[in-house]
Amino acid sequence: MSAEQPHVRxxxxxxxxxxxxAREMVASMSRRMGFAEDAACQIALAVDEALCNIERHGYDRQTDRPIWLSLHAIGGLAQNGTSSSPTEGLKIVIEDEAQQIDPNLIKSRPLDEIRPGGLGVHIIREVMDEVIYEQRPNSGMRLTMIKMRNPQPKKDNGAPP
Amino acid sequence: MNDSALTIISRVEGDATIVSPAGDIDLNGAPAFKSQLRTIQSALKPGGRLVIDLSAVPYMDSSGLATMIESMQAARRQSFKLILCGLTPRVRAIFEIAKLHTVFTIKGTLAEALAA
Incomplete structure (x- = not known):
């Protein structure tokens, strides 16, 4: 698991x-953190797509393997009784024990190819502000996704400058 | 939010076969939906119409999109017309994220789809 203490694990x-x-819990918490409805739905969609990819590809449809989901409210959470949210963004870390692959091989496919499959990574990258795939130190993969409430221009996720 | 298992009802109205799924079309529900769609599509004749009414689908992920794309490919192979209708904002959003909203024929309501 990640070193810093998440608000939800x-x-x-x-x-x-x-x-x-999992996705409805994430959507609900995103709303409470101050995200607009469409942004909360996008975050939930990204989480769902990430879980689907782990289940289909990482674990090859085995249904009894572990997945860990951590939510970190960037900027903190509102205090009891306050209506405004200090949360600036949401960092979501999803980890597994699936077979490790080179993160550079995890890419979106061209959307002008109208065919089933391969859309999950595109959707994740499209709706989240920052997406990082990496290998965990000993086994499995880690996906870190960040969505800001007031996003800046997107960071480049590993592509050459 | 409809958390129940996906149910699928189909009926024929004139030259149109109307398929009405109810529930989430996600990785859990998409395989059954795909299987039923294939069965329905295999009975369609060239020139016929398949209307998929998504008004009772609160959520769809890329598994659902893949099912729709397969249906569109079947429509091209078998020369029937595929029309989607009744997309909720959340479902329409995923079509737009995947840039598929311009690829499919999408109508607002079932009545509009049947009149198309």
Whole structure:
């Protein structure tokens, strides 16, 4: 798991039946942190797509493997009884014990190819402000995604300058 | 939010076959939906119409998009017309993120789809 203490940490099994609970929890918490409805839905979609990719590709559809989801409210959380949210953004870290792959190989596919499959990575990169895939030190992969409430121009995710 | 399992109802109205899924079309529900769509599509004749009414689908992910793309490919192979209708804002958003909203024929309501 990541070193810094998350505000929420969830462990679920790699069963697609469970994804709805994870994504709706993330959407609900995003709204409470002050994200607009469309942004909260986008964050939930990104989480769902990430879980799907782990389940389909990382774990090759095994339904009993662990996935860890951590939420970090950037800027902190509102105090009890206050209506304004200090949360500037949301960092989501998703980790697994799946087979490690070269993060540079995780790419979006061209959208002018109208065919099924391969859209998940595009969706994640499109809706989140920062997306980083990396190998965990010992096993598995880690995906870190950041969405800011008032986003700046997108950071480049590993592409050459 | 509809958290129940995906259900799919189909009926024929004139030259149109109307498919009405209800529930989330995600990695959990998409395989069954794809299977039923394939069965329905195999019975369609050239020149016919397949209307997929998504008004009772609160959520769709890329698994659902892939199912729609497969249906569009079947429409091209078998020369039937595919029309989507009733997209909720959340479902329409994923079509737009994937730049697919201009690829499909999308109508606002079932009535508009049947009149198309």
């Amino acid at each position: 969830l462990e679920i099994l790699s069963n697609p039946l469970l994804n709805c609970g």
